[in-house]
Amino acid sequence: MQTPTKPQPQLLNRELSWLAFNRRVLQEAQNPEVPLLERIKFLAIFSSNLDEYFKVRVATLRRLVKLKKKTKAKLGEDPAEQLKKLLEEVGRQQQEFGETFRDKVLPELHRQHIHLVSGPDLTGEQQQWVQTYFREKVRDLLSPIILDDNLHHLFLKDQTVYLAFSLSELVKGKKSDPEQRVLVMEVPTKRHGGRFVVLPTVGKERYVMFLDDVIRCGAAELFPNYRQVEAHALKISRDAELDIQEEVSGNLMLKIKSSLQKRATGYPARLLYDPAMPQDSLRLVMKKTGIGQEELVEGSRYHNFRDFFGFPNFNQAELSYPDQPALPHPTLPKAGGKLLAAIATRDHLLHLPYQSFDYVTRFLTEAAQDPQVTAINITLYRVAAKSEVAKALVKAAKNGKHVTVVVELKARFDEESNMYWAEKLQKAGAHVIFGMPELKVHSKLALVTRTEDGHNKLYAYLSTGNFNEVTSHIYADHGVFTSDPRLTSEVAEVFRYFLDHQPKSGFKHLLVAPFELRDKLNALIDHETKLAKKGQDAYIILKLNALQDERMIRKLYDASQAGVRIELLIRGISCVIPQQPGQGVNIQQRGLVDRYLEHARVYVFGNGGEEKVYVASSDWMNRNLDRRVEVAFPILNPELRAEVRHLLDLQRQDNTKSRDFDNHLIGPESPDAPRIRAQFATYDYLKKLARRRPASSKVEPKPGPSAGEA
Structure with missing residues (x-):
């Protein structure tokens, strides 16, 4: 008797999933509770995202359509049909975008005495001012x-x-x-x-004009x-x-x-x-x-x-989100204090942008100036145009430190900045490694070697975010400073790979792609599956930017069918179809779009009551697991592990900015239930943590997701 073929799991089309994410961005622009100028920024984000989408994804599909050989088998769908579907969805979203701008944002600007005007709207006096401005500032x-x-x-x-x-x-x-x-x-x-061109104010009325329209007026x-x-x-x-x-x-x-x-x-x-x-x-x-x-x-x-x-803000602070000044870190010394000495005594967890990226630049600057530091190794994926990180590395090289910098030249849209600093570092005497053959280096690692009592002591910074001062103000990331040899010795092994190109294995604590990350994630999922089959409590919580890898999704579906409760917090692409009989009945999914871009990746496995918590640079996509150098690292300190879990739980409980699989806002369970906004609650929590560490650090993480939780 022939064994029936197991049906292929259903997956959401990757391209349509991305467009669903961009629609969540557009929903923020439509939300009247979002401050007006922030709504305008979300329109800008939507437009910028769509530009990149056409430059990369649509362009790729068009190239596939033009290929003579058939690509349907590889993609699972005919690229021409796929292109047609996504362009139809783009058309719908662009129409909605235009209606949002014309019918919602512009009238609200008008109510706030801000007028985006064109030629026909101008008074005679304004026309004369614009004509003069055109002659003096634009025509040439x-x-x-x-x-x-x-x-x-x-x-x-x-x-x-x-x-x-x-x-x-x-x-x-x-x-x-x-x-x-x-x-x-x-x-x-x-x-x-x-x-934009700001025209003279008339009473309390403010006027602004597209530069395009100034040119039209001068035509x-x-x-x-x-x-x-x-x-x-x-x-x-x-x-x-x-x-x-x-x-x-x-x-x-x-x-x-x-x-x-x-x-x-x-x-x-x-x-x-x-x-x-x-x-x-x-x-x-x-x-x-x-x-x-x-x-x-x-x-x-x-x-x-x-x-x-x-777009000009006209100094109206009330039309933007209130300032959230970077918070002092509860356990790292203030400016002027010695970071390396503090890291030698314990691990420190950094949460960006709520706490300052200056701790990272101080870490590197201090190492550059410390006479006992002999070497600095670092991976650079996206470098700011005026990078203080790169300047600290240049200074270290000039001070005689052995500086090794792995610069990823294939970081899309940041290649020019990365090349600029790579050349600067080379001229300063640093050893610059331009990525790895056939792999992108996406891990975020820094390693400092310091001579102490005749021996080398290692200090490391492992992060989910780039060494980039600009994005650190808007990307929500986690990083850990550590001198724990269980981690630093394995970080050193990763850097050794960049030098000798010999594949590494046997990491006991780090999960490193492309060597062991996929296999170890499979083993962690399998362990939860075994627990569920024995009738024990089993759960997985994943916070990712993107979940697209078909093999990993199949593992999650199988675990779900075995009784493992799986909760997904996915900001962008997710090809999972949750709560589907026969494949994902125990999977729940939500996505958070708010003031800051959620960039951190966190993996939580129940592990029979002894939770394993990893923070990572890697999403669960084919490219991250197989074609990039990625690092997931465990939070070994119980206090800091509880801290990560608490912040993750705030996002799980968010009922203000979270949206479900169908892009519907997840509101409070009842009218009387408190509203939780995870990013604001995170700031408040870290603010209290900075004031009184002993009282607020004893956070008991919630158990895994219950069957009724969203």
């Missing part, structure tokens, strides 16, 4: 390109707003000009210093020979996938530089256009750029809403 920044027979190809820069001018009806006496003409010019946002002066001048916005997004052969030999730096140049001139993934643009003008732009019908996406009068990150 413009470079029109005429689309005529002399122009063989029009190149539009990636992620840049252009205005296409359609000119007609010559003024009498100017017969030397053609009757019809089309020109394109870049809106000089960077050279101007921003996308008559630009083209005096024509009676009719129309201007419509264009923006192109280019394929951002770098085609890099990650072989062992060859100069990777040169390859990256070459690929970045190709990205700037990469294949068009999308051309956004104003639907009011005359069709003959649009066809001429398409002809000159070589853009086909499939790359056309109908937009609106304005593009590049990411520029709303720079």
Whole structure:
């Protein structure tokens, strides 16, 4: 008798899952309880996310569609069908985005005496002011390109707003000009210093204008020979996938530089256009750029809403979230104190952005200046343009320390900054390693070697977040300072791999990809499954940015069917379909979108009452588990483990900003139940912790998720 084939598990399409995440961002822009200027920022985030989505995911699918060989078997779905579905969803979201801006945000700005005006809205006095501003501040920044027979190809820069001018009806006496003409010019946002122009205040009324509209107002002066001048916005997004052969030999730096140049001139993934643009003008732009019908996406009068990150605040603090000054750390010394001495005595857990990233830069600066420190090793994935971290490493190298820096040149959209600092570090004498062959180095590790009593003592910082001062203000991450040899000796083994390229195994505490992370996660899931089958309490809690790996999802489905209670806190992509009979009946899922971007990864396994808690750099995606160097590290100190669990429990209990699998807000269980907003509650908890450590550090973690919990 033939054994029946086990049905394949159902998975949510990755692309649609990502779009569901971006819709959660849009929901924050629609929420009237969110301060107005923060809602505008969420519109900017939505737009920025969608730009990157087209540059990477849509561009990749379009390349797959163009391939002659069949790709359906590999993807599980025909790429053309997949592309059609996601573009339909993008269209729906963009329509909703436009309605949100026009019908909700603009009227609320008006109620707050802030007016985003265009030419027809201006008074005579304002028109005169704008014309003067155009002549003095804008006109000399413009470079029109005429689309005529002399122009063989029009190149539009990636992620840049252009205005296409359609000119007609010559003024009498100017017969030397053609009757019809089309020109394109870049809106000089960077050279101007921003996308917005603030007009003079009238009483308590404040006025602001798109730079695009200032140019439109000056169009008559630009083209005096024509009676009719129309201007419509264009923006192109280019394929951002770098085609890099990650072989062992060859100069990777040169390859990256070459690929970045190709990205700037990469294949068009999308051309956004104003639907009011005359069709003959649009066809001429398409002809000159070589853009086909499939790359056309109908937009609106304005593009590049990411520029709303720079929308003026008019000094109205009440329209933004209240300031949350970085909190002092309860166990690390204040500025001027010795961090290495404090780390020698105990572990310290850092929570960003609630506590300051300055502790990290101080750690590296102190090591750079300490005469007993002999070496500093660090991994750099995304480096700030004005990186204090990199400056400390340069100083250390110049001070004679042996500085080894693993710089990931393939960190998408941060390659240029990483290359800049890699070259600076090399010139300072640091040993710079450009990632690993065929792998991205995504782990966040720093290791300091210090000579004490004739022996080398190791100090480490392990984190979920990048060594980046800028993102540390908006990304919520965990990091641990430790001199515990159980961890530092294994961190040293990871750095040894970067030097000798010999695969490592036998880590007792760290879970390291691509060597053992997947296998050890499987073993941890299997252990919970065995407990459940014995009738014992078994649970798994995962906080991730993304859960996409099919094999891991299958393991979770099997564990769920065996009775393991699984709770997922997923910010972005999740291909799991929870609470489905036959595969995920014991799986519950929620996602949190709030003021800060949830970036930390935390894995919790019940382990028969002796919980195992890991903090990690790795999501559960194919690339993280198999094609990156990632590190998950246990929180060994019981007090700090309870601290991580308490913060995780606050997110599990959030009934203000959490959304379920269907993107519905999870509200209080009853009208009288208290409202819990995890990010605000986290700040309050860490504030109390800083004031009275003994009383507030004895946090008892909740047991695993009960069957009735969301």
